[in-house]
Amino acid sequence: MPEILDIVLSASFWAAVVRIASPLIFATMGELICERAGVLNLGIEGIMIAGAFAGWLGVWLGLPLWLGVATAMVTGMAFGALHGVLTCPLGLSQHVVGLGITLLATSSASFAYRLALPRVTTPPRIEPFQPLPIPFLADIPLLGPAFFVQTPLTYLAFGVVAATALILYRTPLGLALRAVGENPQAVEAQGLSVHALRIGAVMAGSGLMAVGGAFLTLSAFNSFFFEMVNGRGWIAIALVVFGAWRPGKALLGALLFAAFDAFQIRLQPLAPAIPYQIFLMLPFLLSILALVVMSRRASVPGALMIPFNRGER
Amino acid sequence: MRLEPIANPTILRTLGFPVAALGFTTLVAMGLAALAGGAPLTVLGLMAEGAAGSQFALLETLNRATPLIFTGLAIAVAFRARLWNIGAEAQLYAGALVTAALGAGLLPWPAAVLSPTLAFLAALAGALTLLGPTILKTRFGVDEVVTTLLLNFVMLLVVSMLLEGPMKDPMALGWPQSAALIPEARLPRIAGLRLHWGFGLALLAAVATWALMTRTTLGFEMRAVGANRDAAAFAGIPVAAVLAKTALVSGGLAALAGYSEVAGAKGGLTLDLSPGFGYTGIIVAMLALLNPLGVVVTAIFVAGVFVGADSMSRAAGVPSYLADILLATALLTMVTAIMLARHRIRRG
Numbered sequence: 001m002p003e004i005l006d007i008v009l010s011a012s013f014w015a016a017v018v019r020i021a022s023p024l025i026f027a028t029m030g031e032l033i034c035e036r037a038g039v040l041n042l043g044i045e046g047i048m049i050a051g052a053f054a055g056w057l058g059v060w061l062g063l064p065l066w067l068g069v070a071t072a073m074v075t076g077m078a079f080g081a082l083h084g085v086l087t088c089p090l091g092l093s094q095h096v097v098g099l100g101i102t103l104l105a106t107s108s109a110s111f112a113y114r115l116a117l118p119r120v121t122t123p124p125r126i127e128p129f130q131p132l133p134i135p136f137l138a139d140i141p142l143l144g145p146a147f148f149v150q151t152p153l154t155y156l157a158f159g160v161v162a163a164t165a166l167i168l169y170r171t172p173l174g175l176a177l178r179a180v181g182e183n184p185q186a187v188e189a190q191g192l193s194v195h196a197l198r199i200g201a202v203m204a205g206s207g208l209m210a211v212g213g214a215f216l217t218l219s220a221f222n223s224f225f226f227e228m229v230n231g232r233g234w235i236a237i238a239l240v241v242f243g244a245w246r247p248g249k250a251l252l253g254a255l256l257f258a259a260f261d262a263f264q265i266r267l268q269p270l271a272p273a274i275p276y277q278i279f280l281m282l283p284f285l286l287s288i289l290a291l292v293v294m295s296r297r298a299s300v301p302g303a304l305m306i307p308f309n310r311g312e313r
Numbered sequence: 314m315r316l317e318p319i320a321n322p323t324i325l326r327t328l329g330f331p332v333a334a335l336g337f338t339t340l341v342a343m344g345l346a347a348l349a350g351g352a353p354l355t356v357l358g359l360m361a362e363g364a365a366g367s368q369f370a371l372l373e374t375l376n377r378a379t380p381l382i383f384t385g386l387a388i389a390v391a392f393r394a395r396l397w398n399i400g401a402e403a404q405l406y407a408g409a410l411v412t413a414a415l416g417a418g419l420l421p422w423p424a425a426v427l428s429p430t431l432a433f434l435a436a437l438a439g440a441l442t443l444l445g446p447t448i449l450k451t452r453f454g455v456d457e458v459v460t461t462l463l464l465n466f467v468m469l470l471v472v473s474m475l476l477e478g479p480m481k482d483p484m485a486l487g488w489p490q491s492a493a494l495i496p497e498a499r500l501p502r503i504a505g506l507r508l509h510w511g512f513g514l515a516l517l518a519a520v521a522t523w524a525l526m527t528r529t530t531l532g533f534e535m536r537a538v539g540a541n542r543d544a545a546a547f548a549g550i551p552v553a554a555v556l557a558k559t560a561l562v563s564g565g566l567a568a569l570a571g572y573s574e575v576a577g578a579k580g581g582l583t584l585d586l587s588p589g590f591g592y593t594g595i596i597v598a599m600l601a602l603l604n605p606l607g608v609v610v611t612a613i614f615v616a617g618v619f620v621g622a623d624s625m626s627r628a629a630g631v632p633s634y635l636a637d638i639l640l641a642t643a644l645l646t647m648v649t650a651i652m653l654a655r656h657r658i659r660r661g
Contacts, residue, residue: 086648086649091316092649093648100596103596103641104645108638110632111632111637115632231466234459241459277474278474280470284464288463291455309316
């Protein structure tokens with residue numbers, strides 16, 4: 001028991017929580033924007049991988065870090081545009097297209113990696129983002145190291161949550177986006193283009209997912225591995241449900257999830273008799289459990305996964 | 314713009330768009346080959362030769378197609394009822410686990426008894442693996458896409474844990490793998506060829522699945538639930554029960570892929586048993602338009618692309634990930650083509 005207290009009271013634990021949460025926050029906000037507009041984006045896992053790779057490749061080829069982030073974002077938006085066009089005006093199955101995009105983005109990243117580095121066994125490293133302590137705030141016990149001694153990308157993640165909430169609930173664009181996910185016919189009656197709004201939302205959301213992937217290569221680690229996203233995209237989809245499609249609650253979900261993840265890593269050496277795989281399983285099982293608990297209070301966007309075709313009811 | 318259904322599409326339309334989709338995929342293949350510094354036509358030729366240029370190549374393709382037929386059938390059955398089973402990978406490993414655990418000497422029975430028992434128990438394990446998420450869906454409204462996806466990761470960790478723990482082969486030096494199956498548990502070769510009877514079993518499963526979907530009441534109910542769940546419920550079809558039965562069939566079929574790989578191809582279980590057969594099954598099923606007999610054809614095609622790309626990669630140096638890009642492109646263009654064949658795009 002005292003060991004557990006030690007873990008929870010250590011500054012490095014809380015810093016790790018926020019660090020682990022950062023890519024999930026980007027990805028969860030991205031998926032949330034897509035789903036609020038009525039589009040389930042199962043391309044998320046692949047788009048994160050493509051973003052992780054594109055951002056890393058840009059920096060490895062000599063771009064400044066922030067342009068690497070921009071490269072990732074543009075890559076994600078390109079896949080988002082493809083997803084949006086196929087699922088909105090063409091009305092194809094969001095499940096099939098999403099999984100197809102995940103496969104396309106993943107394999108494109110692998111193919112391009114092999115082209116760029118034909119015979120490399122250890123992936124080359126780049127100089128990643130460094131923590132940027134915020135004066136005064138960084139000295140607060142526990143909270144300081146957790147929230148105010150992070151890399152700029154983590155600060156950006158929190159900024160994205162605020163921006164998403166602000167745009168969704170305080171601007172006409174946000175109102176239109178939410179309406180297009182609830183009742184597209186009403187939006188069309190207003191003279192707005194349902195397809196344009198949805199494609200725009202999927203592109204913006206996919207851009208964020210890709211930045212979430214790039215966080216892994218440009219901030220959390222310093223090189224690209226094939227397996228590095230490792231289901232984070234799917235977990236982000238679960239977090240959107242857990243957060244009842246609201247940015248604030250989804251942020252809370254991501255932090256909770258990350259706290260749990262950071263905790264299990266630190267618990268492993270304390271219980272050597274338990275196979276480490278059990279600990280690695282817990283985050284996935286926790287996500288499933290969260291889905292079961294939260295699904296009872298359904299607040300699903302009314303038109304999620306329903307393609308819109310003019311003149312049809 | 315809006316989409317307008319065409320009541321009676323012409324033959325030209327029905328065939329033209331899918332052919333154009335395949336043509337586009339071929340162009341992508343040539344473009345990527347050129348990008349990687351290969352001569353496009355040579356690369357295509359090497360792929361075709363590697364997939365079907367010799368008896369060895371052809372048998373290799375059929376071996377690779379065997380698990381894909383099973384997972385393709387699993388997806389076809391589930392998607393037909395609109396049960397989004399993305400967890401065929403987990404169900405495959407459930408079947409493989411049971412086969413490896415019981416087939417390595419625990420049940421010292423003659424082959425005629427042992428083989429069907431193993432196949433049945435493996436299928437049962439896969440069926441139960443999918444039943445869980447399906448019950449969560451019908452009872453609590455939990456989206457099965459996410460739960461089945463997440464279970465893939467859980468199952469892989471379970472396999473890893475067992476292979477490093479109780480199922481670890483003491484003879485394997487540190488490498489996590491299960492003990493070898495006893496000869497009675499192995500699937501024999503077909504007519505002495507380099508092809509095991511798992512392939513025969515897969516063909517049998519395809520015909521049985523086709524009969525189930527088109528010739529039985531359950532098949533009709535599954536299609537009705539898939540076409541319109543509310544209408545099916547209104548017509549008195551017990552939707553939850555039909556989805557549960559669909560899950561049992563789908564999970565069982567996916568698990569047979571694991572059974573056939575362990576008992577037929579490998580003779581034991583390792584962590585890299587499946588290079589994503591469960592996910593590739595989705596492509597196989599979609600390209601076959603969810604038709605069980607079509608799955609056999611598309612599984613062989615998809616396997617050919619993989620085997621051909623591997624062989625081409627060794628000869629021409631173009632990364633074999635080309636195969637994955639091509640299959641993703643084929644999937645996306647084919648679903649688009651099929652939609653365009655049945656709809657007209659109208660302005661305004």
